[in-house]
Amino acid sequence: MSLPTRPAVREGTLITSAGLDAQFDGFATGSLDINEENLREFAIDLPQLPDAKGEVGQGVILKRAAATVIGTGAMTHGSPVSVASYAGATFPTPHPVEDGAGNPTPLSLGASGWAMSAGDVLRVYYDLSVRPRLTETGAGQSPGVLAPYGIELDVFGSPSTTTAGDGMFAWLLWLQWDITDNTLTSFVPVPNQSDFDQAIPGVLGAYGDEVPLSASTCPVPPWIDYDDDSVRGQIQGISLALPIRWRGASGCYFYVPVTNVTVYGLRVVIAGVAHARNSGGINYWSWAPTVADGGDTYLEYTSGGLTAILHRGVV
Amino acid sequence: MKTWTRFQARTGGTLTPDLPNLELSDAGGSFTTLDRTQLPLNAFDKDIVPANALVQVWAPATLGVRFPTVADMEGEQVNVRSDQVSGTQWECGTFQNYNGGWQSLPTITLTGNRGGSLLVEWAGYAFSWNHFAQTTNATAPANPKHIRLRILVGGVTVAEHIGPAIMETFRIFGHIFVPAGDIQVTLQWRAPGAGPDDPLNDVTVNAYDLAQYHLAGMKFLAICRSR
Numbered sequence: 052m053s054l055p056t057r058p059a060v061r062e063g064t065l066i067t068s069a070g071l072d073a074q075f076d077g078f079a080t081g082s083l084d085i086n087e088e089n090l091r092e093f094a095i096d097l098p099q100l101p102d103a104k105g106e107v108g109q110g111v112i113l114k115r116a117a118a119t120v121i122g123t124g125a126m127t128h129g130s131p132v133s134v135a136s137y138a139g140a141t142f143p144t145p146h147p148v149e150d151g152a153g154n155p156t157p158l159s160l161g162a163s164g165w166a167m168s169a170g171d172v173l174r175v176y177y178d179l180s181v182r183p184r185l186t187e188t189g190a191g192q193s194p195g196v197l198a199p200y201g202i203e204l205d206v207f208g209s210p211s212t213t214t215a216g217d218g219m220f221a222w223l224l225w226l227q228w229d230i231t232d233n234t235l236t237s238f239v240p241v242p243n244q245s246d247f248d249q250a251i252p253g254v255l256g257a258y259g260d261e262v263p264l265s266a267s268t269c270p271v272p273p274w275i276d277y278d279d280d281s282v283r284g285q286i287q288g289i290s291l292a293l294p295i296r297w298r299g300a301s302g303c304y305f306y307v308p309v310t311n312v313t314v315y316g317l318r319v320v321i322a323g324v325a326h327a328r329n330s331g332g333i334n335y336w337s338w339a340p341t342v343a344d345g346g347d348t349y350l351e352y353t354s355g356g357l358t359a360i361l362h363r364g365v366v
Numbered sequence: 367m368k369t370w371t372r373f374q375a376r377t378g379g380t381l382t383p384d385l386p387n388l389e390l391s392d393a394g395g396s397f398t399t400l401d402r403t404q405l406p407l408n409a410f411d412k413d414i415v416p417a418n419a420l421v422q423v424w425a426p427a428t429l430g431v432r433f434p435t436v437a438d439m440e441g442e443q444v445n446v447r448s449d450q451v452s453g454t455q456w457e458c459g460t461f462q463n464y465n466g467g468w469q470s471l472p473t474i475t476l477t478g479n480r481g482g483s484l485l486v487e488w489a490g491y492a493f494s495w496n497h498f499a500q501t502t503n504a505t506a507p508a509n510p511k512h513i514r515l516r517i518l519v520g521g522v523t524v525a526e527h528i529g530p531a532i533m534e535t536f537r538i539f540g541h542i543f544v545p546a547g548d549i550q551v552t553l554q555w556r557a558p559g560a561g562p563d564d565p566l567n568d569v570t571v572n573a574y575d576l577a578q579y580h581l582a583g584m585k586f587l588a589i590c591r592s593r
Binding site: 059060061062063064066090094095096098099100101109110111112114170172174199200202203204205212215216217218219220221242243254261262263265266267268269270271272275276277278279280281282283284285286287290300301302303304305306307326327328329330332333334362363364365366 | 381383384386387400401402405406407408409410411412415417418419420421422423424425431432438439440441442449451452453454455456457458477478489491493495496497498499500501502503505532533534535537562563564565566568569574576577580582583585587589591
């Protein structure tokens, strides 16, 4: 800050050499900061900035940036990695995205990691080429009708009802980070993100976690429920499941540290199939193991990207 | 380029109390701010340029990390939320509680904005029940259930997106030059209405409304390159 910090000299004030010096000392700045008070709009651009000094560019705005290919790295879909849908009684161990040979493909942020402090913002973006599989489809009815899911609708021209899929199933992709060391063996969910490993209050036997704890989550529908014969609110046939082909799944995450934290790596993990729930006025993601249905439901993926940038300037 | 408008006090000049005032007021006035023509090459680095000198970021932390920030609903849309749905669905928008039109998330004020090039980024994921997107009486055209999204800055639409459907993520960002001063950002969504053959209720107990639309996992970021 370099604005005058002393009151103006008033007429009639006794002039002394010390007082005069003090007035001009008021201009001195402790930090020599060039800040918003003494720079005109658009005063600084590339000519005024020197070469990189250990951080991206000059570190004036952007401090760090890193990116990596995740998954197999293949541009084709010939040899995808397969993730089985969870069929257990509690919650799945998420599958870290890997290269197809069992080697995880996290984004390493270097031996020293990225030191983040207040005023910084971390932005992470990821994408992955995925293919939800549902091998029993064709003549099959939508797995979305499996109890306890689905909704009951009238059948056209009949007093009977039938169950329709509600479209609220999803494979879940989310972010974990390692803030322990660069061995990248201590991944935990990023803040405001859950591994969905909690018992859901008020729903016996249901596991998952709150929707508010899905800040980095990317849901991918395992199939698409549809019925193109419905008439005036009534279904003529049955609720069908339309298989989904290869598609790009993507997600992002922002984080502003409230205390200093060093992040050494990031990775994308996958688990499924989850379904919506609500309990006590809170929305949840809840694992739906009945959907596994003999291994007919799984997720294939090949490659994608994981990018992180760290910049400053948070007001 | 700015030039001095007052000569400096010279040795031997007559010193009056007002003379230092004049010198100080010139130096302290806004006209002394530096512009590019006065700044030498390679003059700055991160050590002498504070974080907010060139850029302002309104990030999720200042807005609750997730946005909106309503307790137990962080990151979820909160303006259209029905509790009349089945326990295996989300409390969210239904045909009974959503009458159409643009719905606004809580207004965001970019406090202390110094003006400049503003980028607004909004991301999350959405559910939109697509089961009856194409039915007997909705074929030409069909009724795809995309949730439209748009960003308004100071009431001006800066980005609009056909939006997500079924169950998928979205990311939308817009850019605009803004003047200095606090400015408001509004994030809005708009879902399509029921088609001619969409059911409105679960008939088993005829009490459940059907979950149709929801937005969740949302976060928000605004970056203003002001200097």
